[in-house]
Amino acid sequence: MSFNVLIVDDSNAMRAVIKKIISMSGFKMDKCLDAENGREALDTLAHEWVDVIISDINMPVMNGLELLARLKKDDLYREIPVIMISTEGSEERMREALDGGALGFIKKPFLPEELRRKLYEIIGVSNDGEYAENKTNADDLDF
Amino acid sequence: MMENMLKIKQTLMTSIFEVFEKMFYVFLEPVEKTHWDHQVVVSIRFTGPMNGIIAAYFSKGLSDVMVQNMLNLDEGEVSEKLREDCLKESVNMICGNFLRSFDSSKVFDLSLPVCETAGKQKGEGPTGEPGQSLLLDFASGSGMLGIACTVSRPE
Numbered sequence: 495m496s497f498n499v500l501i502v503d504d505s506n507a508m509r510a511v512i513k514k515i516i517s518m519s520g521f522k523m524d525k526c527l528d529a530e531n532g533r534e535a536l537d538t539l540a541h542e543w544v545d546v547i548i549s550d551i552n553m554p555v556m557n558g559l560e561l562l563a564r565l566k567k568d569d570l571y572r573e574i575p576v577i578m579i580s581t582e583g584s585e586e587r588m589r590e591a592l593d594g595g596a597l598g599f600i601k602k603p604f605l606p607e608e609l610r611r612k613l614y615e616i617i618g619v620s621n622d623g624e625y626a627e628n629k630t631n632a633d634d635l636d637f
Numbered sequence: 638m639m640e641n642m643l644k645i646k647q648t649l650m651t652s653i654f655e656v657f658e659k660m661f662y663v664f665l666e667p668v669e670k671t672h673w674d675h676q677v678v679v680s681i682r683f684t685g686p687m688n689g690i691i692a693a694y695f696s697k698g699l700s701d702v703m704v705q706n707m708l709n710l711d712e713g714e715v716s717e718k719l720r721e722d723c724l725k726e727s728v729n730m731i732c733g734n735f736l737r738s739f740d741s742s743k744v745f746d747l748s749l750p751v752c753e754t755a756g757k758q759k760g761e762g763p764t765g766e767p768g769q770s771l772l773l774d775f776a777s778g779s780g781m782l783g784i785a786c787t788v789s790r791p792e
Contacts (some may be wrong), residue, residue, distance in 0.1 A: 507723040581733020601661035602730045
């Protein structure tokens with residue numbers, strides 16, 4: 495089973511690093527989409543299926559917290575898991591992100607293992623792309 | 638403020654080491670002030686319970702290795718765009734890491750990092766403003782890094 499990932503960060507370099515970490519962690523990505531800010535991410539979501547979003551907070555045009563709020567208000571997007579990766583690691587900002595519906599918060603700088611572990615928790619697949627034992631059964635999903 | 642300046646210095650140094658080691662696989666050592674030519678200056682401002690600016694002065698050798706290590710590239714694959722992007726991200730991370738280590742209970746707002754090419758001496762340009770200033774120099778096998786940090790109380 496493969497996944498579509500959307501990486502939202504205004505830094506080309508950081509998007510490339512995140513993509514590399516996911517690829518090297520053995521997750522089977524079908525599409526790795528990217529966007530430079532929240533606005534571009536919403537535009538991408540309008541025509542692409544996405545299984546997980548990894549987003550920075552501090553971005554021009556639309557920041558990560560605004561993006562998160564927009565996603566959670568939208569019936570179509572609210573169930574997409576969001577992981578925030580940011581330099582902004584104050585307790586208040588983290589609480590804001592997690593209360594706003596983010597499933598994870600990773601502080602930059604981070605080790606590849608931290609992202610891999612968080613993705614594993616959220617997507618629920620092992621490194622070789624197989625379902626983990628605790629993966630939600632497809633029959634349990636509420637469509 | 639003196640006591641705080643000592644805490645600022647120690648926290649900033651730890652943050653710099655952490656960013657360089659985790660994201661760029663570069664191990665820096667503090668050195669006495671030296672004369673060297675930097676290629677790029679990247680600065681970032683922060684506001685909150687404490688205001689300030691951090692400017693980082695990168696030598697070409699160091700910035701080359703940072704880009705190559707971060708993105709797993711060969712020497713010939715390093716473009717100026719990637720270099721700028723990578724250096725901006727490093728200063729963004731240093732600043733964010735420094736502020737949350739300094740006081741994670743407070744919220745600071747960070748500006749977007751600004752990149753300038755060489756031409757100014759360390760201590761001039763981005764940090765030439767009122768406040769307590771701190772100058773730090775570091776070396777690695779690949780090059781040099783200078784850090785200038787100016788902080789002030791909010792008005």
